Amino acid sequence: MTTTEYIKPGDLSDLHHLMEEYKGRATVVAGGTNLIPEMRNGEKAPELLIDISDMAALSFIRENNGSIAIGAATTIAEMAASPVLLDNSPILASAAKQLGNPLTRNRATLGGNLANASPCADTAPPLLALDASVEILSPGGKTRQVSLSKFFHGYKFTDLAKGEILTGITFPKPNDSTKGSHTKIGLRNAASICVASIAVALDMEGKTCRKARVAAGSVAPIPMRAYRVEKLLEGKEINAALLEECMAVVKEEISPISDIRGSLEYRSYVTAMILKRNIKRALKQEI
Amino acid sequence: MQKQHMQMRINGEPCEFWVEPNTLLMNLLRNEMELTGTKYGCGTGQCGGCTVLVNGEPVLSCLTLALAVDGADILTIEGVAAPDGTLDPIQEAFLDTAAIQCGYCTPGMVLMAKALLNKNPSPSEDQIREHIKGNLCRCTGYHRIVQAIKSCGE
Numbered sequence: 010m011t012t013t014e015y016i017k018p019g020d021l022s023d024l025h026h027l028m029e030e031y032k033g034r035a036t037v038v039a040g041g042t043n044l045i046p047e048m049r050n051g052e053k054a055p056e057l058l059i060d061i062s063d064m065a066a067l068s069f070i071r072e073n074n075g076s077i078a079i080g081a082a083t084t085i086a087e088m089a090a091s092p093v094l095l096d097n098s099p100i101l102a103s104a105a106k107q108l109g110n111p112l113t114r115n116r117a118t119l120g121g122n123l124a125n126a127s128p129c130a131d132t133a134p135p136l137l138a139l140d141a142s143v144e145i146l147s148p149g150g151k152t153r154q155v156s157l158s159k160f161f162h163g164y165k166f167t168d169l170a171k172g173e174i175l176t177g178i179t180f181p182k183p184n185d186s187t188k189g190s191h192t193k194i195g196l197r198n199a200a201s202i203c204v205a206s207i208a209v210a211l212d213m214e215g216k217t218c219r220k221a222r223v224a225a226g227s228v229a230p231i232p233m234r235a236y237r238v239e240k241l242l243e244g245k246e247i248n249a250a251l252l253e254e255c256m257a258v259v260k261e262e263i264s265p266i267s268d269i270r271g272s273l274e275y276r277s278y279v280t281a282m283i284l285k286r287n288i289k290r291a292l293k294q295e296i
Numbered sequence: 297m298q299k300q301h302m303q304m305r306i307n308g309e310p311c312e313f314w315v316e317p318n319t320l321l322m323n324l325l326r327n328e329m330e331l332t333g334t335k336y337g338c339g340t341g342q343c344g345g346c347t348v349l350v351n352g353e354p355v356l357s358c359l360t361l362a363l364a365v366d367g368a369d370i371l372t373i374e375g376v377a378a379p380d381g382t383l384d385p386i387q388e389a390f391l392d393t394a395a396i397q398c399g400y401c402t403p404g405m406v407l408m409a410k411a412l413l414n415k416n417p418s419p420s421e422d423q424i425r426e427h428i429k430g431n432l433c434r435c436t437g438y439h440r441i442v443q444a445i446k447s448c449g450e
Contacts, residue, residue, distance in 0.1 A: 013298070014317060015300060015317030015318075015361070015363050017366075038361075041359055041361060041364065042341055042356075042359050045320070045359045045360075046341065046359070048318070049339055049340075058317060060361070060363070060364055086353075109341070109430070110341075110344070110430025111354065111408075111426075111428075111429060111430050112341070112344055112347060112354055112356045112430040112431075113341050113359075113430065116356070116359065116360060198429070199429035199430070200342060200429060
């Protein structure tokens with residue numbers, strides 16, 4: 010492993026000055042659970058590491074004014090145990106609880122999981138279903154927000170420009186009529202890498218779906234929203250026939266590949282199946 | 297590569313080091329401190345052999361840069377027994393239950409047990425199994441390990 014320099018910024022002002030000064034040369038590290046193995050096998054050789062794992066300003070889970078904010082350096086373990094998330098967004102807490110294993114969860118962070126931009130990022134589908142936005146700190150100290158659904162540009166490729174850093178996410182606190190459900194399919198229960206996942210958040214008025222958010226992981230180059238499924242659900246009464254239609258449409262919308270963890274055919278089949286189950290589970294009714 | 301200064305408490309002892317930025321906590325413990333109870337297994341975060349407690353929380357020392365835990369309190373397997381050699385009740389339980397086969401996973405398992413029991417003095421079997429999910433025992437002696445941890449809580 011080669012690295013020339015290592016810096017821990019004290020506060021946000023330090024951070025954006027460093028990002029500006031070392032633009033393009035700096036790699037941000039927090040838990041290191043993705044980066045260290047990549048450095049060890051030679052995939053990455055950062056010249057400078059900026060370690061944000063100790064920054065109190067980036068480690069928080071807050072609820073205020075109807076929205077929930079999570080700092081980039083918040084660990085996955087903190088998210089899995091957070092009363093705020095368990096109460097307001099159990100689909101996100103559920104995904105956090107299933108990421109890696111207890112040891113990786115103690116170091117891995119939300120920011121790392123998203124900025125790494127893997128299609129199997131466990132926290133991404135629930136955050137997409139929650140209409141989350143990413144907070145970005147730009148050189149010069151300016152901040153900008155981008156919808157998470159526009160943050161992922163491609164495989165391991167995000168909206169972050171050189172010198173920019175992801176500082177956290179926010180999402181509107183789901184209202185009482187919003188029902189959610191999340192499933193991750195892995196090859197085993199412990200420390201599994203996602204083969205396919207679905208997160209749904211359905212705002213219901215009686216039996217009719219007012220607003221639908223459906224997101225999928227590990228079945229496209231990026232964690233994705235299933236816009237056509239959402240459109241199909243919105244304004245309609247959810248019944249068995251509509252669920253069958255959703256299953257057919259989601260298979261068209263995703264673009265899975267075959268790899269060591271599963272075939273294209275399996276991913277397509279299981280995604281449709283967990284979509285149906287999650288809608289049913291969210292509504293807690295037999296359809 | 298410029299060495300940087302850092303300090304830690306390792307098993308209660310204040311220690312100071314000059315380390316290179318890419319030095320892993322595991323290598324610092326094993327090579328500088330000769331605390332070889334911390335095991336190198338996979339190097340990718342899948343086996344838990346390198347588990348140590350950082351400020352009471354179990355982490356993988358093979359994925360943690362030493363500089364990232366500057367100022368922290370580190371507990372390795374060597375610091376679990378009392379300085380006079382009296383074993384910790386968890387270590388006694390592992391012996392009594394014969395929860396050790398080849399022993400490679402044992403330091404990690406004992407430290408995981410310690411972290412769990414500090415937070416939850418009477419964990420259920422499910423909670424124990426959930427907690428040690430990141431620690432592989434390739435002798436597959438999980439049953440006895442779970443029994444040993446459970447016996448500490450009773």
